[in-house]
Amino acid sequence: DIQLTQSPSAMSASVGDRVTITCRASQDVSFYVAWFQQKPGKVPERLIYAASSLQSGVPSRFSGSGSGTEFTLTISRLQPEDFATYYCLQHSSFPYTFGQGTKLESK
């Protein structure tokens, strides 16, 4: 199975900061990575698909990059509504796997 390791597991930041979250895959997953945001008690929402494609309706301050085994999610200027938990997912091969999550909290 392909393991996804997200870093950091948790972080604190301030409104206006630039935030980067990394997701490393144990094997080449090409560009088959998606990023999700989840707030407490809510359904996950896809932000990025195919590693770097912005989901329709998602603010342009979110961006994704990478291919192969290393991927990043960047929030260019953090907004109050961005404090949440973020997950990466690989859907290159079964079983699909999620990263363990990155909890982004307000500093």
Next chain:
Amino acid sequence: QVLLVQSGAEVKRPGSSVRVSCRISGYDFTSYGIDWVRQAPGQGLEWMAWINPNNGITKYVQKFRGRLTVIADKSTRTAYMDLTNLGPDDTAVYFCSSGNYGFDHWGQGTLVAVSS
């Protein structure tokens, strides 16, 4: 408008089984695979299974060792997840998801609580 509507919360005894349904509307039911994901209280997301609703081909994560079955009924545009021999560790919110590139749309989640 794409909608995935799941069945309601369940309370189950250890050793019993549960069926969660996911009715899909707003696009051709056979166009995209359907994934099932769960989230235990305070934990991360866990991918469980995938089904191609066009031909019924399924993929599962090994950890469920035959306890998990997913099916898709084209006539009712509904996917089902059956989990047997439930234990306390199966207490979780269960989600169905589908769409372009997968995971584009999600159901609202179904809480399954396993308790004696």
